[in-house]
Amino acid sequence: PPEDELASIEYELQEVEAKLQSLLDRKQFLQQRRDRLKDSILLKKSNDLANHNWSEKNFEWSNKVDNILKTVFKLDGFRPYQLPSMNAVLSGQDVILIMPTGGGKSLCYQLPALVKSGVTLVICPLVSLMEDQLLALKALNVNAAILNSQSSKQEVDSIQKAMLDNKSLLRLLYVTPEKLAKSKRFMAKLQKMYQMGRLSMLAIDEVHCCSQWGHDFRPGEWRTHLSEYMSFIVLSGLNRDLYYGDPFRWPHVLNYKFLGVLKSMFPEVPILGLTATATTQVIVDTQKMLNIQGCLVLKATFNRPNLYYELANALVVLSLTAEDGEIEVRPKPSVQKECLDELADLLKVRYAGKSGIIYSTSIKDCEDLMQDLRNRGLRAVVATIAFGLGIDKPDVRFVIHHSLSKSMENFYQESGRAGRDNQPADCIVFYRFMDVFKLSTMVFTQQTGLEKLYGIVAYCLNPVRCRRMIIASHFDEAWESQDCNRMCDHCRHPRETKEVVITEYCRSLFKIMANAASMDSRLTGQKLIDAWLGKGATNLRVRDVKVPALSREMAEAVVAHLLIEGYLKEDFHFTPYSTISYVRRGLYPCRTLLYEYCLTFGLTLDQKRRQHCQKNIASQCPYVVKVFHQQTKLPHSHQLVAAKIVPRAPVTLILPHRQLHPRRNNRLKVVRRPTVVAV
Structure with a gap:
């Protein structure tokens, strides 16, 4: 019959489609495997360089390095990977240094700049960060300067003259990528410096921006809205007034890809690339972009043991106001006002008198949230993701993401601005399903925007896996379960799964x-x-x-x-x-x-309690079941339904959302409270 033949054809078409899909999956797997093998070959040279003991203090400049560290920077010792990166750069090696936020990356080029003669060129995306570092260096009597679009003609002429003066004391010159990409005059000065032997090193901050897989810095994201009610945070140790508006001068669209010409123009000058977040893919791509394939890669651990990672998601929120030591379960509110109330509770109860940062997606969201907190008399810094790069504020006790970050890299860097003093700090993400679509419309035009967004969504959706393990896995770092030490909500409050x-x-x-x-x-x-x-x-x-x-x-x-x-x-x-x-x-x-x-x-705690009740109440508490039906006059077919909805205290039966009739309240009073809790 035609019907049978049609069904047979439909089934065969499904089989063919499945086979085609299987072949496409295999092709995709082989392509990914090929790319990984190519990357591993490129990284082999980097690994060989890393095997050298760069931490030794038997280099010709070692005594000078120690002396400058103590006399100029007033420090007693180095943090992990600072000395190896300095020795490698002073040896003429190109280096990519991956170090967590607050790990002391700036010292890795500031100190070598004082060891070597000539000028170190520092390429940085944020004018505010450069200004903060300049003021800090001047306080240490280090000669440094900035060239940007706001520099006066007199400043430009003076700095460019110092660049070519062998007697000049200028040691560090800060510029933005745009200055290199758009100023032919400045590039000509750099070429002349190189020919004179005055260009000693190139330091590229936020080097992951060179990669197509790196962050997407947009001009609109550099604007931060702060309230005069939030001026309790002192940025970079400076007594700078925070005001509502644009506290910093924001750069134009960044052009990191232009930096790929630097190695061909200045082949003898070592390049030091610095970043807090970079996967293996980003590292390889950055090496290709900068023409420094096989360079030394120094990678500090991504584990910040003092940070506690927590998720306030649509399935479970670990309440901050739970009584008698229990964890109260409630969803992230879908209504904006309720969400603001939840956030206000955080600041009032858990973080009273503590400093922290609340990140939101858009400028308008920041304005609304800031206004609400100000009306409530609460203080916190509310900002878009750009705020915090290079900020020297060690005692930030919490970083709250009012909405999702755009990627795991963004999230790690933003949350890493908490607890730089190595004291406990919290990193909380508020997640809601509809936030995914709000953000996807903002990132889908980027080559890897959706892929990276779905990475952070997967972090939020994972029901049981250690959150710190997820972060470590994303950055290709080995991880042991004991490394967390119960410093995430999943490890501290493990949940059953279904x-x-x-x-x-x-x-x-x-x-x-x-x-x-x-x-x-x-x-x-x-x-x-x-x-x-x-x-x-x-x-x-x-x-x-x-x-x-x-x-x-x-x-x-x-x-x-x-x-x-x-x-x-x-x-x-x-x-x-x-x-x-x-x-x-x-x-x-x-x-x-x-x-x-x-x-x-x-499963949430409430779901676990109900499941346990359904499985055990009839078998383990037959007397309770008997008394329950005698007192409530409910038929036995209502046994499990009643078990789900009986509250811990009879008085709560009068609440509108309860399914039992209020008149049954008095009848249930004969059941002892422990029995009701069990039910």
Whole structure:
């Protein structure tokens, strides 16, 4: 019959599609493997250089280095990897130094600049950071200067004259990448300096910006809004007034790619690249961009043992106001006002009298949050992600991300601004499903924007894995479980997990999207969830799609995981006023339809209590069950339902959200409180 033949063809087409997908997956795997092998070959030379003992103090300049450290910088010793990087640069080696925020990267080029004759050129993305370092160096009687777009003609002439004067005491010259890319006159001066032997070293701060996989610095992100009510933080040890507006002069669009010409122009000058965040991929790409393949790579550990990582997500929030030592479970509010209340509770209870930074995505969000905190009489620095680069404020006790970072690299660098004094500090992220789509519309035009965003989303969605282990794994660092020392919410408060087969859920989502496509309609993430849960517009629902036995938060987690894994895909459309993200089928839908796909959820304490109750109340507490039904007059078919909703104290039964009738309150009073807790 034609029907059987049609079914056979459909089945065979599915098999062919699965085989094609398998071949494409294999091709992608082989390409990635090939690229990794190429990168490993390039890194072999770097590893060989790293085997040399650069920490020794038997170099010809070692005594001078120790003397300058104590007499000029007033320090007693070096931090990890500072001395090796200095010895390598003074030996003429090109170096990429990866050191956590607050690790002392600036000293790694400032001190060698005083050891070597000539001028060290420091390329830095932030004018404010350069100004802070300049003032600090002048306080130490170190001759340094800045050239930027705000420099007067007299300053420019004086500095350029000093660049070519063998008798000049100038040791450090700070510039932005734009100065190199746009000023031919300045580049000509540098060439002349090189010919005279006066260009001793090139130091590139935030060197990961050279890589296509590095951060995306945009002009709008450099603006920070601070309130006069938040002026309790003193930046870089300076008595600088913080005011509402633009506290610093922001650079124009950065052009790090131009720096690739420096090695060909000045081949004998060592390059020192510095960054706090760089994966192996970023390191290799940066080496290629700067033409320093195989250079020495010094990589300090990414582990900051004093930082506590915590997530306030849509499934569980570890409350700060929980009584009697328990952890209260509640979701991150979906309403902005409730979210602000939650944040205010943090500042009032947990961080009263402590300094910290609250990061948000946009300038408008910063303004709204700042105004709300000011109205409540609370103090904190509220800023976009640019704030904090090079800030010398060691006693920051908390860094809160009011919304997601754009990548794991951003998150690590921003959270690393807490606890530079090596005292305990907290790094908290507020996560909500819809934040993913808000951020994706901001980063999708970047080559790796979505990939990096999904990386931080995966960090938030993971229900049990040590958060510090996730960070270490992202940066290709070896990790042992004991390294965390219970300094993340998962290790300090481990949760039970529940594995759910979501294959049928995937089919349901695909049916909903196919139904919308048949009506020439597009689905946002929120509309897709609503239709799946039987809510929202009726025409978007599908009759044969069963409403899942999941909470909305768990349903959102399913969709988020499918986005990360490629089963779903975001489709972006422009309007005159905004960019909208729609959700459609991704590259691997057939794999979901043909194979069993499981997802692991972390149970909240409330869910664990209910599960335990359902499994054990009937078998372990038969007397309680008997008394319960005698007093409530409920039929035995209501046993498990009643067990789910009985509260710890009878008085709470009068709350509107309780399912039992208030009149049963008196009947339940005969049940002892410990029994009610067990139920």
